[in-house]
Amino acid sequence: MTAASGAAKPTVLLVDDHALFRAGVRAELGDHVTVIGEADETAAAVELITERLPDVVLLDVHLPGGGGQLVVETVRRSAVADGVRFLALSVSDAPEDVIGVIRAGARGYVTKTISGRELIDAVTRVAGGDAVFSPRLAGFVLDAFASLATNPASVSAAGISPSFDPELDQLTPREREVLRLIARGYSYKELAQELSISAKTVESHVSAVLRKLQLSTRYQLTRWAAERRLD
Amino acid sequence: MLGGVSGAVARRLGWDVTIVRVIFVMASLSGFPIAIYVLGWLLIPLEGEETNIASRGLGDRRGIVIVIAFIPLLVIALLVARAVGAGFIGNFAWPLLISAAGLVLIWRNGNAGDRTVLRRAAKPFVELFGPGGPSLLSIRLAFGILLLGGGLSALLVGHPSRTALRPIGGLVLVVAAIVVIFGPWWLRLGRDLVDERQARARAEERADMAARVHDSVLQTLALIQRQSDRPQDVVRLARAQERELRSWLFEGRPLGSSNEADLTFAAGVARIQQEVEEAHGVPVDAVVVGDCPLDDHLRALLAAGKEATVNAAKWSGAPAVSVFAEVEPEAVSVFVRDRGSGFDPDEVPADRKGLSESIRGRMGRLGGEVRVKSSPGEGTEVALTMPLVSGRRRPHSQDS
Numbered sequence: 001m002t003a004a005s006g007a008a009k010p011t012v013l014l015v016d017d018h019a020l021f022r023a024g025v026r027a028e029l030g031d032h033v034t035v036i037g038e039a040d041e042t043a044a045a046v047e048l049i050t051e052r053l054p055d056v057v058l059l060d061v062h063l064p065g066g067g068g069q070l071v072v073e074t075v076r077r078s079a080v081a082d083g084v085r086f087l088a089l090s091v092s093d094a095p096e097d098v099i100g101v102i103r104a105g106a107r108g109y110v111t112k113t114i115s116g117r118e119l120i121d122a123v124t125r126v127a128g129g130d131a132v133f134s135p136r137l138a139g140f141v142l143d144a145f146a147s148l149a150t151n152p153a154s155v156s157a158a159g160i161s162p163s164f165d166p167e168l169d170q171l172t173p174r175e176r177e178v179l180r181l182i183a184r185g186y187s188y189k190e191l192a193q194e195l196s197i198s199a200k201t202v203e204s205h206v207s208a209v210l211r212k213l214q215l216s217t218r219y220q221l222t223r224w225a226a227e228r229r230l231d
Numbered sequence: 232m233l234g235g236v237s238g239a240v241a242r243r244l245g246w247d248v249t250i251v252r253v254i255f256v257m258a259s260l261s262g263f264p265i266a267i268y269v270l271g272w273l274l275i276p277l278e279g280e281e282t283n284i285a286s287r288g289l290g291d292r293r294g295i296v297i298v299i300a301f302i303p304l305l306v307i308a309l310l311v312a313r314a315v316g317a318g319f320i321g322n323f324a325w326p327l328l329i330s331a332a333g334l335v336l337i338w339r340n341g342n343a344g345d346r347t348v349l350r351r352a353a354k355p356f357v358e359l360f361g362p363g364g365p366s367l368l369s370i371r372l373a374f375g376i377l378l379l380g381g382g383l384s385a386l387l388v389g390h391p392s393r394t395a396l397r398p399i400g401g402l403v404l405v406v407a408a409i410v411v412i413f414g415p416w417w418l419r420l421g422r423d424l425v426d427e428r429q430a431r432a433r434a435e436e437r438a439d440m441a442a443r444v445h446d447s448v449l450q451t452l453a454l455i456q457r458q459s460d461r462p463q464d465v466v467r468l469a470r471a472q473e474r475e476l477r478s479w480l481f482e483g484r485p486l487g488s489s490n491e492a493d494l495t496f497a498a499g500v501a502r503i504q505q506e507v508e509e510a511h512g513v514p515v516d517a518v519v520v521g522d523c524p525l526d527d528h529l530r531a532l533l534a535a536g537k538e539a540t541v542n543a544a545k546w547s548g549a550p551a552v553s554v555f556a557e558v559e560p561e562a563v564s565v566f567v568r569d570r571g572s573g574f575d576p577d578e579v580p581a582d583r584k585g586l587s588e589s590i591r592g593r594m595g596r597l598g599g600e601v602r603v604k605s606s607p608g609e610g611t612e613v614a615l616t617m618p619l620v621s622g623r624r625r626p627h628s629q630d631s
Contacts, residue, residue, distance in 0.1 A: 094481045113514070115550075135553060139518035142557070146521060183518045184566045184612070185553030 010127035013054040014038045015045040015071065016089070017063055021112070025058065025089075028116035033123055042066035046074045050081050055127045059106065061090035061097045072104040087126045089114075095140050099221055103214050108132025125188075130203050131210035138182035141213060144220040145171045168216045171209065178205045266326035269333035272345075287340040293423070294339045298332040300420055303413045307406050447475060463512030470508045496563065497522040499533040500556045503540055507552070511544040514551045521558030523619075529563060531593050532617040535601070536565040538589040539613040547571025547611060562618045570610040576603050590615070 012033045014022045017040045026035055037052050039045035042065035049057055049071070057075075061068040068088055075081045086106040090097060091113075098109050107126045110119065111134060122132040133141070171179070181191045188206075192199045213221065273284045305328050338349055451472040458464045494502070497519040504517040523529070536554070543552040549571030556565045590613070594601050598618055605611035 135516060135518045135555065139520050139555070142520045180555070180557070183520070183557075184555040185516065185568045185570075 009034050010055040010123060011036045011052075012123060013045075013049060013052060013057045015040075015049075015057060015063065015068070016060040017041060018060075021060075025119070028119055029123065030116075030120075032120045033127075040064075042070050045071045049075050049084055050078055053081055053084060055083070055085065056123050057084060057086045058123065059086050059088050059101070061088055061101050068106075069100045069104045072101060072106055076105045085126050085129070087122060087132060095144075098137055098140055099144070099213070102137075102210070103221065105214065107210065108134075109137045110134045111136060131206045133179070133182050133206060133209070135183045135185055138179040141171075141209060142176065142179050142183065144218060145169075145176075145212075145216075168212050169218050171212065175205050175209050178202060179209065182206075266329040266333070269330045269337070272337055273333050284337055284340050284345070291336065291340055293427070294336050297335050297420060297424075300413070300417060301328055301331055301335075303409050307409055310402055310405060443479070448472060466514060467509055467512040470514055471505070474505060474508075494525055495522050496525055496529050496533070496556070496558060499525060499529070500536070500554065500565070503533065503537045504554065507537070507540045507544050511541065513544040513549070515540060515544070515554055516551060517554040517556070519556045519558075523558050523563070528597050528599070528617050528620075531597050532563060532565060532599060532615055535590045535593045535599070535615050536567060538593075539565075539567040539615065543567055543569040543571065543611065543613075547573070549610060560619070562616050564617075565615045566612060567615075568610065568612040573605045573607045573609045573611050575607060576605055 009031075010033050012029065012035050014025055014035060014037070016022050016025070016038075019040070022038050022040075026038075029035065033056075036054055037048050039048045040063075042063050045057075045059075045063070057071075059068045059071060063071070068086075068090075072086050075084060075086075086101075088098075088101040088106045088109045089112055090101075090109070091111065102109055107129075108122060108131050110122050110132060114122070114134070125132050177195065178191065181194060186194060188199060188202050192202045195202075275283060334349065337345055341349075451468050455465050455468050458468070500517055500519050504515040507513070507515050525533075536556070540552055540554055543549065547569040549569035551569075553568045554565065555568075557563070591601050593599075594615060594617065600614075600616045602614040603611070604614070
């Protein structure tokens with residue numbers, strides 16, 4: 001079903017409350033993917049996703065009836081849609097929006113100003129099980145994980161939870177390097193070249209960062225995620 | 232002074248306003264003229280307005296219901312007054328009723344100016360009894376119980392024979408009956424009024440938002456339509472408006488304001504983004520990690536970063552420029568990257584001042600470092616690093 005089956009085009013479901021924007025994305029995606037449905041609010045999106053089981057859901061963060069975070073949470077709770085992957089899409093740069101939807105389980109986050117070519121690239125990558133970080137998301141992650149790396153003495157001052165887990169709550173130097181290059185506007189290919197590592201290694205670094213982003217209990221991340229939920 | 236009634240009367244009679252006011256104030260000691268003033272406020276149309284408040288009030292069914300709800304209250308007040316032997320209060324009852332009813336209708340049907348006047352007049356009372364004032368619920372309860380106790384003991388002490396108290400028992404029953412009959416209705420009326428006020432607040436908020444959006448976004452959209460044949464201007468306008476809207480939505484800054492004062496490093500990078508986009512019509516994607524206050528070293532870094540961004544926007548031909556800035560404990564770095572035409576760094580003519588003087592010279596004088604990576608067809612990246620003198624950094628201000 002997924003991109004693992006080779007040249008098969010990934011199936012995509014569009015969730016956005018602006019019909020104009022959905023039409024624009026549909027046109028940009030062209031025939032690189034198969035769009036199998038559209039939804040314009042939270043409950044309808046959940047229903048359509050669990051019914052049609054697309055490879056990738058292109059999901060607007062701000063939706064009537066709850067929002068993108070709620071869609072991801074609801075779909076992931078029902079076990080039927082395990083193979084469905086989410087790519088969040090939004091005009092908002094606010095960290096609580098970004099972090100909230102990623103921690104709910106989205107595989108990546110891009111802003112709506114992304115070019116058509118980059119969007120296709122991102123959808124394909126998410127369909128293949130990889131993570132997609134925009135420069136801005138990379139910047140957020142560096143910011144959120146920064147305080148400890150810069151000054152180990154400030155662990156408590158930085159508000160890190162007592163259950164600090166170095167495996168989850170800290171980035172490796174290599175991961176920081178990868179994120180920095182993403183934030184500088186490098187594509188994954190350019191990044192692999194720059195660091196003299198394989199594209200596969202880049203993917204595994206980015207996936208590791210995504211995992212930390214979703215599971216870490218760092219104060220900044222939980223706070224950002226909570227702010228979104230309170231809305 | 233309040234509703235402008237004195238002014239209207241004075242104009243009609245040809246007297247001086249002050250005289251009319253003095254007469255009103257003197258006469259109002261007896262109670263009735265207050266009601267007359269309120270009636271005047273209701274009936275005399277405002278200068279420049281077609282209708283008076285009363286004719287608008289006739290269409291206000293809820294307002295009339297509230298006025299009717301006052302009548303049982305008045306009956307209770309009169310009964311109590313007569314029972315305690317203060318029959319003279321009955322003289323004030325009708326003017327009071329008319330005044331209160333009139334003020335309700337004015338509040339609901341007057342214009343914004345009338346409401347402001349009433350709100351200002353009611354302020355001392357609202358502050359005394361309203362939430363947030365000195366009188367919390369406990370104080371109010373204590374005061375009420377004190378009054379009740381005082382009243383009852385005064386009654387008992389003043390009436391040696393219990394039989395004389397019998398009319399009071401009857402009175403209590405009558406009042407209780409009225410409250411039982413009208414109480415639920417009053418409660419519902421009160422709830423409806425609260426709902427209505429919330430709806431009005433929402434409507435006002437919406438109108439305020441619409442005004443802001445009109446002043447900024449719609450104006451910009453109109454400009455964009457007029458310049459649709461010049462794509463660079465369209466991009467410039469759209470990005471400038473986007474930035475402004477974002478700072479209003481997500482950072483709570485007023486629309487149409489720029490933040491000149493008290494720049495930090497991150498704000499400085501945002502300023503570069505804004506200025507380059509406005510001057511050259513090329514989108515600049517800026518990502519900043521951490522923040523710290525500015526000093527001369529960092530101002531030089533920002534100036535060099537701006538020069539590099541301008542170069543990329545002007546010469547590379549790339550559709551967008553990426554700027555990444557990071558504040559670290561020992562150094563602050565800025566990376567400016569484009570995917571444009573690129574150049575061979577060894578073949579830059581010596582007279583190209585931009586790179587040599589504005590960037591290398593500026594950075595070199597303060598101990599900074601510049602690395603340029605470019606090749607024809609691949610784009611360019613300028614990496615600028617400025618060491619930080621320890622003790623004055625404040626990275627990652629997002630913590631606060």
